[in-house]
Amino acid sequence: MLSRRSFLEYAGLTAAALCARGSEQHEAARPLHEFGYRDVELAPGLAQTQFEQTQSVLLSLNEDSLLKPWRLRAGLPAPGPDLGGWYDEVPLDKTESGGHGFAPGHCFGQWLSALARGYAVNHDASTRAKLERLLALYKPAISGRFYTNFRFPAYNYDKMVIGLIDAHEFAGMAQAYRLLERTTNAAEPHLPPHALDRDEPQRRWRKAMNEDTGNDYTWDEPYTLPENLYLAWERGAGDRYRKLAERFLLDETYFDPLSENKNVLANHHAYSFCNALSSAMQAYLADGSRKHLSAASNAFEMITATQSFATGGWGPNESFVAPGSGALYDSLTGTHRGFETPCGSYAHFKLTRYLLRVTQDGRYGDSMERVLYNTVLGAKRLQPDGRAFYYSDYHSPGRKVYFPDAWPCCSGTLPQVAADYRILAYFHDSGGVFVNLYLPSTLRWTSSDGAQVALTQTGNYPVEGKITMRLRASRPSTFALRLRIPGWSAARAAPHIRINGERAPAPVQTGFASIKRRWKDGDSVELELALPVRLEAVDPSHPSTVALVRGPLVLFAVAENPPAVTRQQLLSAVQLPGQATWRAATASGALLLRPFYGIGEEKYSTYLSVS
Numbered sequence: 029m030l031s032r033r034s035f036l037e038y039a040g041l042t043a044a045a046l047c048a049r050g051s052e053q054h055e056a057a058r059p060l061h062e063f064g065y066r067d068v069e070l071a072p073g074l075a076q077t078q079f080e081q082t083q084s085v086l087l088s089l090n091e092d093s094l095l096k097p098w099r100l101r102a103g104l105p106a107p108g109p110d111l112g113g114w115y116d117e118v119p120l121d122k123t124e125s126g127g128h129g130f131a132p133g134h135c136f137g138q139w140l141s142a143l144a145r146g147y148a149v150n151h152d153a154s155t156r157a158k159l160e161r162l163l164a165l166y167k168p169a170i171s172g173r174f175y176t177n178f179r180f181p182a183y184n185y186d187k188m189v190i191g192l193i194d195a196h197e198f199a200g201m202a203q204a205y206r207l208l209e210r211t212t213n214a215a216e217p218h219l220p221p222h223a224l225d226r227d228e229p230q231r232r233w234r235k236a237m238n239e240d241t242g243n244d245y246t247w248d249e250p251y252t253l254p255e256n257l258y259l260a261w262e263r264g265a266g267d268r269y270r271k272l273a274e275r276f277l278l279d280e281t282y283f284d285p286l287s288e289n290k291n292v293l294a295n296h297h298a299y300s301f302c303n304a305l306s307s308a309m310q311a312y313l314a315d316g317s318r319k320h321l322s323a324a325s326n327a328f329e330m331i332t333a334t335q336s337f338a339t340g341g342w343g344p345n346e347s348f349v350a351p352g353s354g355a356l357y358d359s360l361t362g363t364h365r366g367f368e369t370p371c372g373s374y375a376h377f378k379l380t381r382y383l384l385r386v387t388q389d390g391r392y393g394d395s396m397e398r399v400l401y402n403t404v405l406g407a408k409r410l411q412p413d414g415r416a417f418y419y420s421d422y423h424s425p426g427r428k429v430y431f432p433d434a435w436p437c438c439s440g441t442l443p444q445v446a447a448d449y450r451i452l453a454y455f456h457d458s459g460g461v462f463v464n465l466y467l468p469s470t471l472r473w474t475s476s477d478g479a480q481v482a483l484t485q486t487g488n489y490p491v492e493g494k495i496t497m498r499l500r501a502s503r504p505s506t507f508a509l510r511l512r513i514p515g516w517s518a519a520r521a522a523p524h525i526r527i528n529g530e531r532a533p534a535p536v537q538t539g540f541a542s543i544k545r546r547w548k549d550g551d552s553v554e555l556e557l558a559l560p561v562r563l564e565a566v567d568p569s570h571p572s573t574v575a576l577v578r579g580p581l582v583l584f585a586v587a588e589n590p591p592a593v594t595r596q597q598l599l600s601a602v603q604l605p606g607q608a609t610w611r612a613a614t615a616s617g618a619l620l621l622r623p624f625y626g627i628g629e630e631k632y633s634t635y636l637s638v639s
Contacts, residue, residue, distance in 0.1 A: 057386075058457065059386050060384070060385040060386075060388060060456065060457050060462060061385075061456050061457065062385070062451045062455060063450070063451060063454050063455070064451075065145055065148035065149045065198065065450050065451060066148055066149060066150075066151070067450075067471060067473060068450035068451070068454060068470070068471050068472075069470045070449065070450065070467060070468070070469045071467075071468035071469055071485075071486070074625055075405065075446070075449045075467055078405070078407075078442075078446040079146070079447060079449070081409055081410070081446075082142065082410050082442055082443035082446045082447075083142070083143070083146045083155070083443065083446075083447075085410050085411070085412050085443075086139050086142060086146075086158075086443055087143075087154060087155065087158055089111070089139070089412075090108055090111070091108075091158075091161060091165060092107050092108025092109075093108050093109055093110065093111040094111065094139075094162065094165075095108075095165045095166065095169055096108055096110065096111070096116070096117065097115065097116060097117035097132035097133035097136075097174075098133055098136070098169035098170075098171075098174055100117040101117055101133075101171065101173050101174040101178075102168075102169045102170075102171035102173050103173060104168065104169060111414065111434075112413070112414050112434040113128060113130075113414045113433045113436065114126055114127075114128075114129070114130040114131045114132075114134060114434070114435050114436055115131070115132065115133065115134065115135070115414070115434070115435040116128060116129050116132060117132040117133070118132075123432070123433070125431065125432040125433050125436075126433050126436065127433065128433070130179075130433065131180055131184075131437075132178075133174075133184060134180065134183065134184055134187065134437065135435065135437065135440030136166075136188070136191065137184070137186075137187030137188035137189070137190060137191030137192070138187050138190070138191060138440030138441060138443070138444055139440065139443065140159065140162060140163075140188075140192065140194065140195055141187075141190045141191045141194040141195075141444055142443030142446075142447055143155055143158060143159050143162075143195075143443075144159060144194040144195045144197070144198040144199040144201075145194060145198055145444065145447035145448070146443075146447055147199045148198035148199070148447075149450065156199055159195055159201060160201070163195065163201060163203060163204060163207060166207065167203075167207060167210075170207065170210045170211055170214055171214055172213075172214040172215075172217060172218070174214065175214060175215050175217075175218035176218065177239055178218065179246075179247075179248070180247065180248045180249070181215060181218040181219060181248060182215075182220075182248045182249055182250035182252075182253055182276075183248055183249050183252075184215075185211065185212075185215040185219070185253070186249070186252055186253050187440065188208075188211050188215075189211075189212075189253075189256040189259075189260055189269075190256045190259070192204045192207055192211065193208065193256070193260045193263055193265060196208075197263055205264075205265050208260065209265075212269075212272075219250060219253075219276075220233050220250055221275075222275055222276065223250050223251045223253075223276040223277060223279075224248075224251070225251070225278070225281055226246075226247055226248075226249070226296070226297055227246060227247065230246035230247070230248050231246045234246055247297070249300045249303075249304075250276050251276060251277075251282065251300070251301070251304045251307070252300055252303045252307060253272070253273070253276040253307070254273040254274070254276050254277050254307035254310060254311065255273075255303075255304075255306040255307040255309075255378075257269045257270070257272045257276070258270065258273045258310035258311070258313075258314050259310065261273065262314070270314065273307070273310070273311075273314070274311075276307075277307060277308075277311055277320070278304060278307075279319075282301070282304065282323070283308055283319065283320055283323040284323075286322070286323035286324075286326050286327050287319045287320070287322040287323040287326065289322075289326050291334065291351060293330055293334075293335065293348040294348055294349060294350040294351070294353075295347060295348065295350070296347070296348050297346055297347065297348075298335075298342055298343025298347055298348050298368065298372065299343065299346065299368045299371045299375055301348065302331065302342075302372070302376065302379060303371075303374075303375040303378070305323070305324045305327050305328070305379050306324075306375070306378045306379055306382060308321070308323045308324040309321070309324050309382035309383070309386070310382075312324070313382075313386075321386065324379065324382070324383065325383060325387075328379060328395075330351075331348075332395060334349075334351035335349060335356075337356065337366065337367070337422055337566070337575070338402075338564040338566075338575035338577055338582050338635075339399070339402035339403055339420065339422070339575075339582050339624070340376070340395060340398035340399035340403065341366060341367030341369070341399065341402070341420050341422070342367060342372065343367060343368060343372060344356065344359035344362075344365060344366050344367070345359070345365050346365065346368055352567075352569075354569055354570070356566050357567055357569070357570045359422065360423060360424050360573070360634075360635055361424060363423065364419065364421045364423045364426060364427075364429075365419045365421075366419055366420050366421050366422035366423070366426070366634075367403060367419065367420040368418065368419060368437075368438065369403050369404055369407055369417060369418065369420045369438065370407060370416075370417065370418075370438035370439075370441040370442035370445055371438050371441045372399075372403070373399050373400070373404040373441075373445055374441040374444060374445050374448075376395070376396070376399050377396055377399070377400075377445065377448060377452055380392040380393070380395050380396040381451070381452060384396075384455070384464065385455060388462070388538060388540070389538045389539055390512040390514070390515075390538060390539020390540050391515055391538075393464040393465065393512045393539070394512075394514045394515050394516070394539070394580070396452060396464070396465070397490075397514070397580050398580050400449075400465070401490060401580055401623065401624070401625070402580075402581065402623070403420050403624065404445055406420075406428070406623070406625035406626075407442060408430060410442055410443070411430075413434065414434025414435040414439065415430040415431070415434060416430060416434075416436055416438050416439035417430060417431070417442070418431035418436055418438045419431075420624070422634045422635070424633045424634070424635060424636075425587070425588055425589070425590075425631040425632060425633050426631065426632055426633065426634065427629070427630075427631050427632070428627065428628070449465075450469075452464065452465055453465040453467050453469055456473065458476060459507065459508050459544075460508030460509060460510060460544065461473070461483070461507065461508070461509055461510065462510045462512070462540060463483075463485075463497075463510065463511050463512060464512050465512075466485060466489040466495045466555075467485065468485055468486055468487065469484070469485050470482055470483065470485075471484075475501075475505040475507050476507065477505055477506065479501050479502050479503050479504070480501070480502040481499060481500070481501045481505060481507075481547070482500040482501075483497055483498075483499055483509075484497065484498050484499075484500075485497050486498075489557075490579045490580050491581075491608050491623075492559075493517075493556055493558060493559045494554065494555070494556045494557075495556075495557075496552065496553070496554050497552065497553040497555070498550070498551070498552050498553075499547055499548075499549070499550070499551045499552070499553075500549055500550070501548060501549045501551075502549075503549075504547065504548045504549075505546070505547055506544070506545070506546045506547070507544070507547065508542050508543065508544040509542075509544075509547075509553065510541065510542045510543075511523075511525070511534075511540060511541045511543070511555055512540055513536050513540065513557070514539075514557065514579070514580065515539065516560060516562075516579065516580070517557040517558045517559070517560065517579070518536065518539075520558040520560040521558040522536075523536075523541060523555060523556065523557055523558075524554075524555070524556040525541060525543070525554070525555055525556075526553070526554040527543070527545075527551065527552070527553055527554075528551060528552055529552075529554075557579070559578055559579035560578070560579070561576070561577070561578045561599055561601075562577055562599075563575070563577070563595060563598060563599065563638070564577050566635055572637055572638055572639070573635050573636070573637055573638075574595070574598070574635060574636060575635050575636075576598045576599075576601065576621060576636075578610075581623050582624065582634065583601070583610055583621035583622065583623065584621060584623070584624060584627060584632040584634055585619055585620075585621055585632060585633045585636055586620045586621065586622055586627060586630050586631075586632050587619060587631070587632070587633070588631040590633050590636055591614045591615070591616035591617060591619055592614065592615065592616060592639070593612060593614045593619060593636055593638055594614075594638055594639050597612050597613060597614055597619075598612055598636070598638060600612065600613070601621055608622060608623055609621070609622050609626065610622070
């Protein structure tokens with residue numbers, strides 16, 4: 029069995045080999061390109077349902093309610109009902125979960141972004157009309173008064189940047205860059221002179237500026253700003269945004285030590301500091317900064333090796349932990365706030381997407397799919413009244429519950445995540461296509477020789493290891509098809525690949541099997557991956573507290589009080605016919621196990637104590 033420690037050692041050796049090939053290779057190689065949102069059509073299933081459902085919620089939201097915090101803070105008439113929860117501009121009713129009025133207007137920009145990405149997917153006329161109305165309503169409400177004595181000016185501004193540049197890029201809203209310029213003029217006087225860490229540095233700066241937020245919340249996140257500012261510059265919004273991006277790179281206390289492989293993650297806010305690593309990747313893509321690439325890749329290794337549960341999630345109580353402290357193990361009985369799921373998956377997907385594009389290394393796709401199947405695909409539905417799924421619960425036992433406050437931060441990221449599944453699944457370079465995620469879907473593109481090509485994936489992965497792909501082509505075309513071979517599968521057995529029913533050996537390099545040939549209409553590819561079953565300990569100091577993992581799937585024990593079980597009993601669990609459910613025989617009776625997305629209201633345990 030491939031233990032979690034062995035898997036991490038394998039990943040570390042792969043990383044070392046990657047570095048040993050020299051930095052010149054990465055500097056010379058061009059990053060892989062993303063396909064467009066409309067290039068990928070998801071088949072009916074969990075991912076497509078989540079996309080459709082979140083878009084439906086956003087389309088249903090009252091537009092006066094969405095603009096109300098902006099209008100009130102700008103001193104304008106603000107008709108319409110409050111939206112509720114974190115979103116409203118009201119005196120804060122402070123609670124442990126934030127409270128009513130915690131972050132007025134905070135996810136407006138993220139919802140603009142998600143709607144724009146949704147329009148890029150389906151070209152739905154009602155989505156575009158909604159965006160046009162929202163931008164028209166936002167225009168007169170842009171005011172520096174919004175950011176004056178405001179708890180989180182950088183946090184809100186960051187989300188408005190991505191919302192406006194996505195509206196421009198994906199929905200063709202020409203006015204969006206003019207609104208971005210006005211938004212930046214309003215927000216910039218209320219941003220710090222450079223990137224500041226959370227908490228105490230924020231308090232000192234606020235005090236020096238005589239800013240009064242009316243409470244003790246000083247958790248602003250200017251260190252996440254560069255990614256979206258670099259994107260604004262890259263997409264043509266102006267040089268101003270590149271200069272602002274450089275201003276907010278958190279080098280001294282974060283990227284500099286990370287680039288030297290010093291683990292400074294402990295006690296940092298997990299989501300926002302993982303999110304900041306995408307800013308480092310943008311600094312590399314914009315300026316070729318090796319320091320920032322090293323910081324991001326080193327931090328990824330630290331997160332996966334020292335911070336992560338078997339699910340790929342990290343950050344119990346929203347904090348990175350001290351490596352070797354036993355904090356992950358302690359969290360299994362100490363908190364129900366295991367992983368900040370939609371926000372954390374959004375940050376994780378962005379980071380792994382950047383790293384995969386730059387390095388062309390499939391292990392970043394391995395990490396991406398682990399988080400996909402074991403966390404966010406199992407999130408409870410976002411509700412029109414603001415109920416949102418926030419934490420994956422790794423407590424023993426745990427449950428899926430909605431967050432206490434309406435419209436928390438994860439209600440902003442979930443619609444973005446659901447739209448982004450398409451751009452995670454495939455990438456391309458001048459020589460061909462990289463298949464990264466085995467989601468049932470159809471990819472359409474024009475090959476370098478002008479052929480119109482469609483690749484359709486089918487199968488029941490990851491419950492089953494067989495994936496079938498069929499090609500349609502307007503004429504024969506030569507290109508490379510590169511299939512990600514997960515490290516956990518390659519460690520057990522070589523993949524079986526057949527083309528038109530004939531065995532087709534393919535070399536595997538940095539996690540991708542490459543098949544270059546002249547493809548023709550009707551060609552089929554069958555990929556069969558081993559799905560090894562193994563036990564992964566929560567940490568090296570607690571080898572008897574384990575999760576059962578099959579392929580990329582963690583199998584959660586569905587029981588309020590799981591019976592005593594041995595290692596061999598878990599490893600011998602059998603799949604029930606036609607179901608994504610496994611049964612382990614124990615001395616006290618049967619124990620049922622399911623993937624996270626197969627769990628409803630019942631209690632479950634991620635980790636079990638085994639003899």
